Amino acid sequence: MTDTNETPETRVPSRVFRPAKQEAEAAKDHGISPQTEHPAYRLAFQDLDFLLRDDLRPIRFQLELLKTQLILEEAHIASTFVVYGSARIPEPEKALALRDLATDELSKKIAERLIEKSKYYDVARELGRLASNFPRDEEGKQHFVVTSGGGPSIMEAANRGARDVGADTVGLNIVLPHEQAPNPYVTPGLSMQFHYFALRKMHFLLHARAVAVFPGGFGTFDESFELLTLIQTGKIAPIPVLFYGKDFWNRVVNFEALVEEGVISPRDLGLFHFCETAEEGWQIVQDFWRGKDHTRIERPRARIFGTGEPTDGS
16 A cells, blocks of 8 residues: 655756757758758857858857856856066066077167066066965855966966966967967966957956056057056946056156146056065055955955946956
């Protein structure tokens, strides 16, 4: 006799639709006919000709935004320490060779300037080490994960510093007309490539809780001054912004003149700090976050984009 009060064990499946990967494999097993061989018959998400149409640009924006976000979340990365800087400043040992290659006065002058700035390779590397020693929080989330553009020189140095201490480090590369390969110090699973500069720059700042700006050219100017504009206009909450190389920056940008011309206010000069050493910069970052109740350095939780309520980095 069966006990009618006894409840048999039941298992409710988590999904009833077949996964897209399984469907994609099954789609290969169709017969050959004029219909199945025509591009119209391809599954939309497997049809590159379709995905690369101009009409699909908004979808590609979304894919570039989403893929990197999911990768960072799955790596338990809650916040980053972003490093901007030139792809042309070599490490000190290699910089001296530039002098021997110089053939005219201009190239000799450029070589000397690059040799002088090569010290920042070591500074960026040490800064990467310091930031990467920051402990995980109680949920196992990583903070101040060193993030660069993934290229050579200053970017390489920052990633290299993180790898020196066995930490994860992110590289956000971009497709360019000339070859650009990821530097060897980026964690392979955190080495990503972008088509759109706008989406790449957005991912630099979505999780950034500190940014170090080393001497650089147009790309560095673009990234760093957009950041200052976002803070100045209140689009993001203030974060520590470190400009390395006061002599360089004051030579190439007359910040005081911008104030005197009335195009920025005197207080805008307080949006960033000039630095020379890794220890000095890291101290500024710690001092900035320490004691802030809503964005403690142990768990940076503030919503930096927009003016909504604090959240877990959305």
